[in-house]
Amino acid sequence: MPELPEMETYRRLLQERVVGRTITATLVQREKTINLDPAQFDQILVGNRITLVDRCAKHLLFHLESGHILLLHLMLGGFLYYGTVDDKLGRTAQVTLSFGQPILYFHGLRLGYLHLLTAGQLDERLDSLGPEPLDAAFTLSRFTELLEDKRGILKTTLVDQHWLSGIGNCYSDEICFDAQILPTRRIPELTQEEIKRLYFSMQKVLKEAIQYGGYMEPPLYRDDHLTGGFNDRCRVYDRGGEPCLRCGQPIIQSKLSSRKVFACINCQH
Template identity: 55%
Template sequence: MPELPEMETYKILLNQKIAGQVISDIQINREKSINLNSELFKRTVLLQKVTNVYRRGKHLLFHLQNGQVMLLHLMLGGWMFYGLESEKPKRTIQVQISFGEYHLYFIGLRLGYLHLYSQQEAEEKLSNLGPEPLSSDFSLNHFLGIISQKHGRLKTTLLDQEIIAGIGNCYSAEICFHAGILPTKDIDQIVESKRSQLYHSMRTVLQDGIKHGGYMENPLFKGDTLTGGFNERCNVYDREGKNCNRCGAIIINEMVSSRKTFYCPNCQK
């Protein structure tokens, strides 16, 4: 599932490609991927300029000139591709938005969605999300204050979007590895110095994820060399049974709250 770095990469690249461009056509091949009658959806967005693309947590917000917002959540298996008809991936397209001869294809929206709202409605839909972990307003003291009120396993807390927005299975594993903390550990057992390290690790890993285009391998457009660059930099995520890059121990995969949880039993205490 795309997480903060993947969606931030999409945001950056899409602003380069479609910000300021006018929507010339839209095709909806799966009604369940949208929240309105398809004809109403089309009439509302057709011939509208995309003024900007923003990110909030794991969501993208496509702001239109008429004040409407297309709110995207890719969920599990969702991705996008931008290009000519001849470059289109051989995959089922749920929604296609056209900008002249170029098209933005939404793929794998079986669980994900592209919903249309007013700006106020979009803000209300996202109002339950926690703070952005890379925001300048999200200080160490803010983080420590949040953590001090939580109990239970660290992995479960990091995944809770109402506590901190944007972190999922991949980056929670990588953050815990960077901090040298077991993701299965109860928060009450983590001393304050390690909690501070967790904050700095979170910012370091997420920034590195953005710098290298996230871990998802599908390129956004032909010639895209950024997207997916972080996949090779993962130290524990999806590396069960392989040797730790730091100490050589075997990476373990354990289920925590029905989620695969990867860690090094030697580096993480």
């Protein structure tokens, strides 16, 4: 599932390509993907101009000149492609937005959604999300404070979007590896030094992942050489059985509450 770095990569690349463009047509192949009747969806969007592409946690927000916002959550299996009918992917798109010749294709939205909301509806929808880990206000002190009342397991806490937004399966494991802490540790056991390491590893890993375009491999557009560049830089995620890049021992793959967990039990403690 796309996480904060993947959605931030999309935001930056789409900000350059669709802001200022007017939507000329829509096509809805799966009505459950949107929250309105397709005719009403089309009526509001066609002729509307995109003024800003923003991100909140794992969501992408397309702000429109009319004041409406398109809220996208890709969930499991969703991804985007921006191109023309000549270079489109050989995959069904649940929704497409045309900007004249260029088209933005929303693929794999069997679980994801693209909802058209007012500003008030958007605030209500996102109100329960936790703080952003890369927000300037999210300091080490704030992180330590948030952990004070937690009694659960580290990985389960890191992926809780109501506690901290944007981190999922991949980056929770990558952060724990960088901090040399097992993701299965219970939070009350963590020392102040370990909490400090976790915080700075979180900043480091997420920023590096954004720099290299996240781990999702499908390119956003033809000749896109950024998206997915972090996939080969993952230290533990999806590397079960491979040697640890730090100590050489095999990476262990396990499960925690139906989630995959990847860690080196030799150099993570």
